[in-house]
Amino acid sequence: MDASPDLQRLLEQEKERMMVNEIVSKLTSECWDKCITGAPGSKFSSGETTCMTNCAQRFLDMTQIIARKLGSQ
Secondary structure, eight states: OOOOHHHHHHHHHHHHHHHHHHHHHHHHHHHHHHHOOSOOOSSOOHHHHHHHHHHHHHHHHHHHHHHHHHHTO
């Protein structure tokens, strides 16, 4: 039995939400491990902030490149 269009759309949205959550989790873990070397204080140092920003940007850029490559196959 085929799922209704509404159900299919809901399943696709949920799948996308799960993918975004997975990307955010991986990005947070990777960048935190790379940029935060000591015990965090009440706020990040300027070096930590810059590192986190750059790391997140590179991660998102690579994710988009990979998604485009997979989409074009």
